Amino acid sequence: MSGRYTLIATAAAGLESLVAKEVKQLGFDEVTVENGRVIYKADALGIARSNLWLRTADRVKLLVGEFEAKTFDELFEQTKALPWEAYVPENGALPVVGKSVKSQLYSVPDCQSIVKKAIVDRMTKKHGLTGRLPENGVMYRVEVALLKDKATLTIDTSGEGLHRRGYRVEQNEAPLKETLAAALIELTNWRPNDPFIDPFTGSGTIPIEAALIGQNIAPGFNREFASEDWDIVPRKLWDEALTEAEDVAKYDQPLDISGYDIDHRMIEISKTNAMEAGLADLINWKQMQVRDLNPTVPNGYMIGNPPYGERLGERKEVENIYRDLGNIMNEHPSWSVYIITSYQDFEKVYGRKATKKRKLYNGYIRTDYYQYFGKRQK
Template sequence: MSGPYTLIATAAAGLESLVAKEVKELGFNEVNVENGRVTYQSDALGISRSNLWLRTADRVKLLVGEFEAKTFDELYEQTKALPWESFVPENGAIPVVGKSVKSQLHSVPDCQSIVKKAIVDRMAKKHGLVGKLPENGALYRVEVALLKDRATLTIDTSGEGLHRRGYRIEQNEAPLKETLAAALVELTNWRPNDSFIDPFTGSGTIPIEAALIGQNIAPGFNREFASEEWEIVPQKLWDEALTEAEDVANYDQPLDISGYDIDHRMIEISEKNALEAGLADLINWKQMQVRDLNPATPNGYLIGNPPYGERLGDRKEVEQIYRDLGKIMNQHPSWSVYIITSYKDFEKVYGKQATKKRKLYNGYIRTDYYQYFGKRQK
C-alpha cells in the first residue's frame, strides 16, 4: 500500500496547537487537532519527514482503523476486517499494547489479546499460513486505544518516543523532556540572532534544543526509527528525507546561546550532551548562580526551568532564587523572560505579573509557563 496514509502525531496536553503548526509547516494538509493528538494525511515519505522534523510531538502513529466496539466480538470482527497485510509483511513482529478510558471494554489485557488474535487470524489467512506468524522481522507495534467505546488502532512509526533525540548521554535527576524543552523555545518569539540564556540549565536540554532550532537542524537527525525497517517506507525515502534535512540545515548561522547552572557537575554533563549533539562550539556553558546573572546585550531571551520548591524544605531557597531573578531581570527591560514552574505564587515572589501565562505539563506535574515580554531597544 503506497498511501495516502493517515498519521497521528501525539502531543502532551497543552502542546497540540504547537504540534499542528509544525505539521502544517512540513506541508501536510487536512490537519485535525484534538485532545492529545494531531491527525493529518501523508504519503510514505511523510512518515520519514514527520519523524525527523516534529520537535514537540511525542510519537507519530499510522492509523489503521477506528470503529465503535462495546463487545469483545465487535472488537475482534472489526479488527480482523482491517487491511493489516497492506502495512505489515507476513514476518512482521506485532506486539500489541493498549489503553481504555470510559469504555465498556475496560480490561486492557483482554483487549490486547483479542486484537492480537484478530490480526494473526487475518494475516495467516491472507498469507496462507497455518497457526502462528513467524514474527521474526521488523517491529510493528500496534496500539488499541479505547475512548468512550470507540476503538482506535494504530501502528507506531517512531519506536522510541520522539523526545529521545539521541544526544542526552547523561542527565540530572528530573530532566526536562526534549520535546517540552523545544516547545518552551517555540512558544517564544526568539530568533537565532537574539541572545539566549538558560540560567537553570540542568543537563543542557533547553539550550541544545534552541541551537537545533536556531540552525534549522532536524531534531531526529541523530537517531533511528522503527519505520526505517518497514517495507512501505523504502530506504530511498529515508535517504531523501535525510538529504533534505542536510540541505536545509543552516550550519553557518551564528548563535549567542548560554547555559548556566549552580552545579559544576551539570555543566560538565551539558558539555558532553552538546558534544554528542554536534553543537559543542555553539553554546557557552558556565557554572553560575542566579544572583550573578548579568546579561551583556539588549533584546535577549531568558528561558528557564528552575527548581519548583515541591518539597517544603526547599521552598525558602527556591523563593530566594525567584526573587533574585526578578530583581536582576527588572534591570534589563528589553529582555523577554519565560519561566516554567509549578510554584503557585511565582509572580508574587518574582515581583511582577506575567504578560501571559500558559498551562503546561512537565511530565505529570501541572505547571504554568510565565511569559514576560521585553520592550525591545532599537
C-alpha cells in the same frame, strides 16, 4: 499500500496547537487537532519527514482503523476486517499494547489479546499460512486505544519516543523532556540572531534544543526509527528525507546561546550532551548562581526551568532564587523572560505580573509558563 496514509502525531496536554503548526509547516494537509493528538494525511515520505522533523510531538502513529466496540465480538470482527496485510509483511513482529478510558471494554489485557488474535487470523489467511505467524521480522507495534467505546488501532512508526533525540548521554534527577524544551522555545518569539540564556540549565536540554532550532537541524537527525525498515517506507525515501534535512540545515548560522547552572557537575554533563549533539562549540556553558547574572547585551531571551520548591525545606531557597531573578531582570527591560514552574506564587515573589501565562504539564506536574515580554531597544 502506496499513496496516502492517515498519521497521528501524539502530543502532551497543552502542546497540540504547536504540534499542528509544525505538521502544517511540513506541508501536510487535512490537519485535525484533538485532545492529545493531531491527525493528518501524508505519503510514505511523510512518515519519514514527520519523525525527523516534529520537535514537540511525542510519537507518530499510522492509523489502521477506528470504530465503535462495546463487546469483545465487535472488537474482534472489526479488527479482523482491517487491511493489516497492506502494512505488515507476513513475518512482521506484532506486539500489541493497549489502553482503555471510560469504555465498556475496560480490561486492557483482554483487549490486547483479542486484537492480536484478530490480526493473526486475518494475516494467516491473507498470506496462505497455516498455524502461527513467524513474527521473526521487523517490529510493527500495534496499539488498541479505547476511549468512550471508540477503538483506535494504530501502528507506531517512531519506536522510542520522539523526545529521545540521541544526544542526552547524561542527565540530572528530573530532566526536562526534549519535546517540552523545544515547545518552551517555540512558544516565544526568539530568533537565531537574538541572545539566549538558560540560567537553570540542568543537563543542557533547553540550550541544546535552541541551537537545533537556531540552525534548523532536524531533531531526529541522529537517531533511528521503527519504520526505517518497513516495506511501505523504502530506504530510498529515508535517504531522501535525510538528504533534505542536511540540505536545509544552517550550520553557518551564528548563535549567542548560554547555559548556566549553580552546580558545576551539571555544566560538565551539559557539555557532554552538547558534544554528543554535534553542538560543542555553539553554546557557552558556565557555572553561575542566579544572583550573579548580568546580561551585557539588549533584546535577549531567557528561558528557564528552575527548581519548583516542591520538597520540604526547599521553598525558602527557591523563593530567594525567584526574587533575585526578578530584581536582576527588572534592570534589563529589553529582555523577554520565560519561566516554567509549579510554584503558584511565582509572580508575587518575582515581583511582576506576567504578560501572559500558559498551563503546561512537565511530566505529571501541572505547571504554568510565565511569559514576560521585553520592550525591544532599537
